[in-house]
Amino acid sequence: MTRNIPYSKSSIILFITSLFIISCSADKGGENSDDGNNPSLDFEISSTTSSAGKSAISFQTAKDVTKLLISAKSGKNNSIKFTKVNSSNANYLNPGNEELSLAKQATPIVNSINIPSRSIDEALIGSTKFDVEIEVEGTSIEGDQITFSVSSRADTNFNSGSMLINVFYVGAVGLEETTKLAVKEGLNVAQNILSNTGISTSIVEKDITGPVNLPSPFTGSNIYENASKSVSFPAINLFVGGNIDESSDGTILGISAGIPGPATPSVKSAVVVSIFNSAGADGRFSQEDIRILGETFAHESGHYMGLFHPVDFNGSQVAGTDPLTDTESCSFITDCISRQSLIENLMFASPVADGNGGFVAQNKLTNDQKSVLNRYIAVN
Ligand SMILES: [Zn+2]
Incomplete structure (x- = not known):
């Protein structure tokens, strides 16, 4: 459920993801925010x-x-x-x-x-x-x-729908106009990717107080519980922070609390994305950084909505595959990254260098993946 940056931006190989797993939860009910016509907590x-x-x-x-x-x-x-x-x-x-x-x-x-x-x-x-x-x-x-x-x-249409994304700018991140602009552009990228699955999204933005280093949503935090209680649900709660605790090595772009994540407010009702790692070593957002940031928003939301990586790696070996029949599989890393349709998939475990100094756009989803997304409870 994590997405890592490649070891080297010039390398043709990518990086490895540690499948930290996660899952998710729920708690607290009763105080359903709005959405009177669609009770989200039964x-x-x-x-x-x-x-x-x-x-x-x-x-x-x-x-x-x-x-x-x-x-x-x-x-x-x-x-x-x-x-x-x-x-x-x-x-x-x-x-x-x-x-x-x-x-x-x-x-x-x-x-x-x-x-x-x-x-x-x-x-x-x-x-x-x-x-x-x-x-x-x-x-x-x-x-x-x-x-x-x-x-x-009671949603009878599993081909399209609408979904709320609550975006939380945590602490100092919300004070940086350039960062906020990059995030807004990244959100547009993510919205476009999701719209290709039939899911239209509305976005509500909020500034909250919090540390520069956010706790992993996998282990949970009161930050996520308090914030998720303050907004409508079910939704994707996307926390934009400086860094993520788990990311001591500076390579984790984002983490989802679960596959899938909870529908109601809880300590794990969160998707977290690191602005520092997304901006890269120079600390500035290039157009490509922004595109990758948007792909990370959509990728982590994809986990939260129930998608695994098509393939997960343990070193150079494939350690596991998702339960879908139309996502590609492969046996080892060089084989995997030679498959264009696989590395262009939104849920590929990490960005892949394109051989020209940039990165392959990762925004495609298979029909089976779209089916999973449209079945997630936050999509109506
Ligand atoms: Zn991932």
Whole structure:
């Protein structure tokens, strides 16, 4: 869920991404911001974990619900993973042993799953009963009060829709006019990329106080919870900061809190992008830096909406592929970067040098990827 810059801007090879995973969450409900015609938080259920750290709930959707997002949040800051997400006729967690999200991996504090995720996944038709089980990991797993939040929509169009993006300029970043201008241009780039998936976006900008180095949204922070409570949801909450804590080596362009991220306000309701790393060593935004910044906004939002990288690397080897059939795969890095349609994909793990001193534009998405984006709960 991260996007890194290449080791060297002149290199023909790119860089490596550490898949830090993440997932996401939800919490707090009730105070849905606006959007009266489209309740974004349907309900919350609390349940306490057993001595084995397990908890389960069941619920029934309203008959017109076509998509939903379930988040589970630990009350003890444990890591949390889903172990079962079943309707009466489908396994949504890992059908055919395929993981469609990070929901099955234990991640800090909150985790989320969006249903359905792919076009080939069982559609929701009519009122549907769900059985959901989670397990926490940590030092005190018994008696953890888990808050399950369920958000849903009656959206019958999975080919297009609209989505809100809340942009937060954190701390000093908001005081720099040149930075803000670059961000605005980058947002235009991201909006154009998303519009090619059928998703039109509206943007609300806000200045907030906060540190130059932002915490990773993977581990969560009150900064993200407080800010996400102050705006409408569900949405992409895009935090523009100087740097990201995880990025001590200065190579991380952005991080999403999860695949997918939560629909309701929480410590992990965030996508974070580093302005320092996006501007590069010279600290100035060239036109190409701005284009890459916009691609990073869209790439991290893509993770938050449920997309993996088509291929993930471990050194020069491919360590994993996404659960989609029409994204390209490859076996090792030189093979992968020789495939134009792969390196032009928005969700390729990092920018790729074009051999002429610049970088390949990464703005393409496959039909399966578009399907995932249009199924995310924030798209209406
Ligand atoms: Zn990524």
